[in-house]
Amino acid sequence: MTEADAPEQTPEQAALFARVRRMMLIAGLTTALAVAAVLVAIGYRLFRAEGSVPAAAETTAMLPKGARIVSTATAGDRLVVTVDNGGATEILTFDAKTLKPAGRLKFANEP
Numbered sequence: 001m002t003e004a005d006a007p008e009q010t011p012e013q014a015a016l017f018a019r020v021r022r023m024m025l026i027a028g029l030t031t032a033l034a035v036a037a038v039l040v041a042i043g044y045r046l047f048r049a050e051g052s053v054p055a056a057a058e059t060t061a062m063l064p065k066g067a068r069i070v071s072t073a074t075a076g077d078r079l080v081v082t083v084d085n086g087g088a089t090e091i092l093t094f095d096a097k098t099l100k101p102a103g104r105l106k107f108a109n110e111p
Helices: 011-048
Strands: 068-075 078-085 088-095 101-106
Touching: none
Parallel strands: none
Antiparallel strands: 068 078, 078 088, 088 101
């Protein structure tokens, strides 16, 4: 059994093989850099998030005697409650995540 002898490379072939190796190295490094950038972006978004499921907030808001809730709505990250307080209308806003009061708007008639 004799081994098949590969013919010697010509200088042009050696230069071509070196050029192909260099191009493959550049392509491999570019691909590795792109994959690393995607993994960094995913990791950044995961660790920067404030939490996927916020803890349930529970609170009791006291209304004045005789007041009643007319309507509720959401506006962005706010909970809006409209209250009728003895003929006067009030709009109460709360943070939707924590249910902490964010503002109060009272309406009154001009004298």
